[in-house]
Amino acid sequence: MGVSGISAGMIFPLAQRAAGRRTGAPANGPAGAEGDAAQTSEAQSPQNQTPETQQQVSELRQADSSVRQHEAAHQSAGGAYAGGASFQTVQGPDGRSYAVGGEVPIDISPERDPTATIRKMETVKRAALAPSDPSPQDMRVAAQADAQKAQAQQELRREQEQGGEGGGPEGAAANPALAARGAAAYGAASSIGANRSTGVGLVL
Incomplete structure (x- = not known):
């Protein structure tokens, strides 16, 4: 489960x-x-x-x-x-x-809220790639976390689009900020993955 x-x-x-x-x-x-x-x-x-x-x-x-x-x-x-x-x-x-x-x-189960799922999967990926020598299983878990995170980001974008359509000017104005926040979270996770591959950061 x-x-x-x-x-x-x-x-x-x-x-x-x-x-x-x-x-x-x-x-x-x-x-x-x-x-x-x-x-x-x-x-x-x-x-x-x-x-x-x-x-x-x-x-x-x-x-x-x-x-x-x-x-x-x-x-x-x-x-x-x-x-x-x-x-x-x-x-x-x-x-x-x-x-x-x-x-x-x-x-690695998703949370009810996509934003919470994104944060959780970033933590899961950090845990999986924490070793200086990640095992094949560690890499598989990191890939699973990336997949769950991508799915949550799509869900978050859909919610933002729906909110923009039905929320009037205020909802439309809020969408760019939410999108930027999602992009920043994704960039942080990508940076974490790059750091692990070059031996920078946490060592398991």
């Missing part, structure tokens, strides 16, 4: 390999669960990690930090229209869970 998701969409090859090893079948043997726990504890110790394992853990930590910052920026820019973040995690070779993907739901 007018709710879409903006997502970090980050899955790293080393993270996938680490997850594959951690989710394999448990080892058999007399030690059972106690033996598995002891092996996990030993694996978590930096002294017992191979250079490859240390590299995997380092990459997972970087991915986790990047994903969480990405989603936090979506939430901050989306304000009241953005929901809580959810994360896709994997278990690293050190036994810890790391976020390697995430998404934030955002409300």
Whole structure:
């Protein structure tokens, strides 16, 4: 019902390999669960990690930090229209869970008033393009916001034309001011989109 998701969409090859090893079948043997726990504890110790394992853990930590910052920026820019973040995690070779993907739901439903819809879609687009590295899903949400905004602008123009026809001289005089205000709002949104593409402005 007018709710879409903006997502970090980050899955790293080393993270996938680490997850594959951690989710394999448990080892058999007399030690059972106690033996598995002891092996996990030993694996978590930096002294017992191979250079490859240390590299995997380092990459997972970087991915986790990047994903969480990405989603936090979506939430901050989306304000009241953005929901809580959810994360896709994997278990690293050190036994810890790391976020390697995430998404934030955002409300893209139109408002009753076209002017309010225009303002809302500008906020939605800012939230979608807030990352320094927008994902394909982020770009799709931004495009949806642009489409909703264009539809609202058409509706606003129709209302202005109808008001001008039936409102006499005062209504006709008000139309240019309303049209100019709509054009200014559209120009501001276009400028926001250009700023995101050149890395200027908010960073997710």
